Amino acid sequence: MTEPGTANARAARRVPIESVRPHQFVGQRLRRKEDARLVSGKGRYLADLVVPGMRHAAVLRSPVPHGRIAAFDASEALALDGVDAVFTGRDLLGKVGPFVEGGRLEISPVFLDKVGPEVKPHAMPVLAAEDVHFVGQPVAVVVAASRYLAEDALELIRVDYEELPVVTDPEAALAPGAPVLHGHLGDNVAAHFVVESGDVDAELDRAPHVYRGRFEVGRQASNAMEPRGVLATSDDGTGDLTVWCTSARPHLVRTFLSEMLGIPLDRIRVISPDMGGSFGTGVFSEDFLIPFVARELGRPVRWVEDRSENLLVTRHGRDQVHLVEVGYDDDGRILALKDRFLVDAGAYNQYAITVSYNAAAHARNQFDIPAVRLEGLNVLTNKAPVAPVRGAGRPEVTFMMDRVVDIVAHETGIDPVECRRRNLVRPEQMPYHAGIPYRDGVDIVYDRADFPAQLSQLCDLVDYAAFRKEQAEARREGRRLGIGFSSYMEGSGFGPHEGAVVRVDTNGHVTVYTGANAHGQGLATTLAQVCADQLGVTPEDVTVRMGDTSFIPYGIGTFASRSAVTAGTATGVAAGLVREKALAIAAELLEVSSSDLELEEGTVRVRGTPSREVSLGDVARAAAPGPRSRLPAGMEPVLEAEHYYVPPSVTWSSGTHAAVVEVDEETGFVRVLRYLTVDDCGQMLNPTIVEGQVHGGVALGLGEALTEEVIYDATGQPLTGTYMDYLLPTTAETPPITVAHQVCPSEVNPFGIKGCGEGGAVGPPAAIANAIVDALRPLDVRISRVPIRPERLLELIEVAKAGSAHDGGVGALEDGGAGSRS
């Protein structure tokens, strides 16, 4: 598939700011158009869809983390009444090829040229035919009259596995003699890169102090409220395929299906119904497996993931180890950062360097560091594959960097807020060149931001001075309160493109069609706001439709904090083009020059002569083809426009977070009392929706900081298979969240939009860890791993207490840090 005509798309970048109509609805706290339907139970999710004659599928998954399938016997399962078929990996050989989940997100040639990463390709089979590499890997599928029967049949299938040696730890996986997952790769390194700016070794040599430490971020599961699902029907006669699936990227699913099943693109329609979350994860075995079996059987087949499967395989994220060296001076100024980090990619590194390079691109954070060197490795282990999950490398590297700033503050005896401020990029340094490219190959330039002002705004919001008094009073009562900060950058609005079709019907109603696809974030409202302003109607006049490949030829989808930026800009530009067309047609109808016309609230009026007007419906009727058409000569019928926006690179959103916690030093339990954020996502389309994104993100980050972790034992068996063991924070654990905004409109796109989908999730691990450390002062408890489990924190507290009793405060160095070098 080729990308859309870039000449057209590039024109968007040249949309002069002055041609953008002023915001009227954009920026307003409009109620979400989709909510009345969704909260009254009228949403249509995948498991609500029923097609006549539909059969039900269940997937058999490997119970062993590494093995070879020695024998397979499904005869008993097939003998069960109501069972239609069992397909194995062998049945798919030659019919459905293996796939790379992020394979369509090709690495840009410019990036390859600048960074030169080593990426070793290895595809994942839809069903394992020979070897299995993680617990949960799909091995076979049963199709039956009901899901109950299908699960009964799963139990009757006999698979003998020859078990192979297992490795579950990325450092062990790099050691000589470690079991190699994919023999043809030679070792377990799936990807590797080094990127640098400045002379790190020289700066480290020159630095008065060097801190060496290790930071770890545990594996987190994505846990969309709605598990995944696929329903496929294949037309008996034409062979055309219709697939409903819970994917935020229906066009991507269609592209894969076309290539893997050998069906022309336009004979496949992929529809994404309402979705209960996504977390940005990509495509999955079942997206291809279910359409394949539906075609083979000539019957509609539906598969709905259950929560056990979801926790097992539906894209884990994080799971990183960072080994850092940081040079700093007596004033707390960070002079150099060297970070060598491992991403535990699981059994298949499906996204090349997306997560690891995203970590590298965000490592510098908001700080002006003269020299950085970042080395990332994606390492294969016998665990479920890791994907970019909301945040995608940012929470990990932000945890590292913000803990480092806190440690430097402590070592130099400077207040942590002051130390943070001293290291921030200053407004007069803008535009700030980070010295390394983003993963689209374009050099990172922070556009329009004021980090010191952001930090000051947050300090005022939290009333930092008052908190220090409150903290001192609490300590006298034996309560340990603490405050912690985190700041982050959020490259957002990733390309390569997104499109919008804006069409006005003959009643004057406007429909926006886009390839971006909402899964809860309110795009039906925000895109309507953008369209209303640029076209000259109200948001009530606009319906946004998405999640269907028949709506628009090309689409990328919703992930990477991209849709407000990319689909928002595409919608705005297309709506502006429709407005121009409408004015030209109205000029014909009213027999005036179009420059004398204005279009407001769906009515075109002659400026200064308000009695002379036509409605947008009149204009649309005049634009319809046929003898009554009143189009200007040479103009094509239909009041519509299509525009694909190709961003030159990402926009740079940012934010600063503060957490206030209370620590029970006898049990290691932590309660987050308050959480405060200041974000800059440029021109907000709808502040209420931005705040919803922040709230959800903070809750995810809270889980990351304290409770959520996918745990495997040393033999590769997952131990967190239910919600009794995988601990999502609930409303009871989520503190009141205060959200404030700093608005520095982006200069990258004409509407000033920056993304905000992930930032909320980025700050909490560092902010909460720093707050816990602060609460326990003067004990020197150094947290270097999240989630912070009560037992581990209690151990650190006990070690710190023993340390301060014996030698006056060496403290508990969880990071094994060498402290300062004089």
Next chain:
Amino acid sequence: MKPAPFEYVAARSLDEALAALADAGEGGKVLAGGQSLVPLLALRLARPDVLVDVNQVAGLDRVVVDDHRLVIGALARHRAVELDEQVRRAFPLVSAAAAKIGHVAIRNRGTVGGSVAHADPAAEWPALLLALDGEVEVASPRGRRVVSAGDLYAGYLTTTLEVDEVVCEVRATLPEGRTGTSFLELARREGDFAIVGVAAVLAIEGDEVRHCRLALSGVGSTPVRARGAEELLAGAAADDAAIAAAAREVVEEIDPPGDIHGSADYRRKVAGVLVRRALSAARDEIGRMVA
């Protein structure tokens, strides 16, 4: 996550339920609120041949407070106990513990008898019964009998009851005189099964502990009575030193399991902390009564 096939009997009376269970033998299972059983069915960890639903059986859901005695029908929902005013006044320990069971939706449906019979060592009711000198009345085709809480639990998710026996009623008592109680739990999230839970009942005469019952959840394959600590406290002065000594004794006498939420060592440590806090709170409650 669909259960394996089973036969379903909706019993309309206790006799019908008992007959169905007797027929089913080892393969029978009682369905009450279903808050533990249904997930186990969905995960196919429980695979009964016959599920005997007792929800329609009348007369098994009373909650009666009679002086120092509490009588709860097996089908009473946790939420009914939690919100019962008489229980709140006479057995604040029970109200406090009931409020910690799962979440409201779970408490609306889950039953006291179900929880007692399910025998989860981390659950609230089993430990509560031990601390309140409780007993259960069970019925079978052979008639009725009473089993004391101390004799009820055999191991993890296992009671000493026969397969054809059904819990009908749960009874508990508080010691007479000035009695303070406290129920504390340490759980990673609100509503989770406790890493450690403590139910403490303390009766004081003068400044001396006349009676102490201490039961813990989450520290063994069954709920655990901390008998060593109880004996240590009986007759002792109700001061911080005695309470601290009792807490240390608990740390010595329990042998908790470990899992991903807390190792055995961690459970032992925090059990001591919770026991100390629970006993102090119970004593302070008495102090407030006097004041």
